[in-house]
Amino acid sequence: MYDVSTRKRTLGLVAQGRSLSSVSLETGISRAAIRSWQNRLEPLPRIAPQEPGPPADECAYAYLLGLYLGDGCISGHPRTGYYLRIACANSWPGLIDACEIAMRAVNPTGRSYRTQAQGYVSVVGYSRHWPRLFPQHGPGKKHERPIVLAPWQQAIVEAHPWAFIRGLIHSDGCRITNWTTRTVAGERKRYEYPRYFFTNVSVDIMRLFTRALDQVGVDWKQANARNISIARKASVALMDDHVGPKY
Template sequence: MYDLSTRERALALVAQGRSLNSVSRETGISRSAIRSWQTRITPLPRMQSTPCSLCGPTGEPPADKASYSYLLGLYLGDGCISPGMKAGYYLRIACCDAWPGLIEACVAAVETINPSKKAYRVQAVGYTSVVGYSRHWCCLFPQHGPGKKHERAITLEPWQEALVDAHPWEFVRGLIHSDGCRITNWTTRLVGGERKRYEYPRYFFTNVSADIRRLYTDTLDKLGVEWTLCTRNGRPFSISVARKASVALMDTHVGPKH
């Protein structure tokens, strides 16, 4: 699929007296496509795609800001964008099969944000990929780029920061649903001279990217959630929330996966 400007450029080269072969070699567009544009330059209705809310000079953020904030958290944790057919892209979010509620929530978010309003599931061993196809994932998620996320800088655009500030708990929930968990820790203590087992809930978020961890902890700071950095085997990849009041906040707005 080629946009109007690409079509106009190819036809302008032909109008200069260039052969279809030379224009095809320069642009990478087939001779048959260029020939067809000489009689019809605008795409057929079936070839036209719905633009996303960010395309064009008057672009606006997605209408459902809460769903976008949640999907952004999922994408930063377990998501990727890869080229698809022609000019489109696939957004894939990997969801563990142990949490069917998470899969349903992810599907709903992708359907809401995808300009086509479509999402589908691809089953793999132990997990389900929630997939959406669109030409516009790269403008909806400008953090996309070559290589692994932890090997490149991850920062939010101003319009994304505004959405996260407006819906911080949705962002935190997306990050926890992708790369986090709620567990029950235990320890022992002496009570009246007798050692007893003591259990307490705790949230963990683990991500290799320091930038993504910082986005998580910056949001927790704004929400008044206390956290600590946990180093395991010399790797400072985990963020813990264990204080009783902070866990209570997380339980109210995030909760365990289901």
Template structure:
């Protein structure tokens, strides 16, 4: 622990142009401590883009296509956690098997908050795409304590307007996080011979009834036929509907 006079004297040496290494040797204060004092006592000023939701007249994010996609990813495999000084971290956890989706997630985060840095935290078998901002709860008001399937999830009117105008980006985000495109097969007897038939199908899986409802509502609006495989699985198997999904979503990559 150091008193305030030591802190000020140390920071004064840094302000005079001395290196952290030389100041540390002269004062006996570690470089890590000096760096933390620079943040606490003399914070750097950074010009950041204003939050579109925090102005006198709240508006939508600038890149609504990127936001709709990121919203789908967040509702599927995302979370927002509070940090110190009012900063929040958004994390979208994605499988290492899909590097293209990881890239798309990072690009969407950067588009939604261009002045905030984005990083990738490697975990076993997956990557957490992460970005910090004071405004993630403004942009994703679904944020709250506990898991999503144990609390009410509903879109704000301004979010619904974005989803209505950018539905396929929202669908793509949900599929990229909690969905898949698979190839099923079956056999039939044709002329006494057993033949194998293959057909593609999309699945979306989520524990939240509210998120499933959001997904199926936007499918209905785009003319995509679906069925409930069970209480938490939505299946899209009709040929015309799969063709629509292939045109706008496609397999994971």
């Protein structure tokens, strides 16, 4: 009923990764017929998806990279694609919204969705290109393997350091209010002051964070092996202007 060229053209559409249903709707050929052709004709080479190139929205990418380095992971899918998941605490609905907006801007498919777990929300996006967009992906925990930015990633971070810092703070940082007491004119008084903390067990990720702080002129101090403290008044004011507390 159909000539060989029609069959090959139809199977070519399937080879692009489209479903039998969508190809059937476009061509008017039944799914059963298409399925039988797949078995009877010599398999056609699968057309590789076009590489999307560097992220068009570099600011969104710098923010999402910070979130990924803190609370993100990439997992494989049986159909050779990948899921990017960013875990966001229920306490910060604004952060969840910002994460989803950034993921949609960066994801070549332009899509993301949320899955609820106990105490947190995972913002999820599916794409076969995630390992290329986040080459830090690999087996094991991030602090147990080297984390080094590719040259094109480093260029984006240097162009958008505040977005990168915001992503890292939103994943593994916080803004808190410390207090101390002083004796003034014989009277003990309490003083409060804001401070930012960033906590991570990866030496490489800590170094990426402090390098970005140096670029924007924020003074920081290594509080201990896992914590970076930002307490100087001028530096806290800079962080408040460009990052702010979680919300």
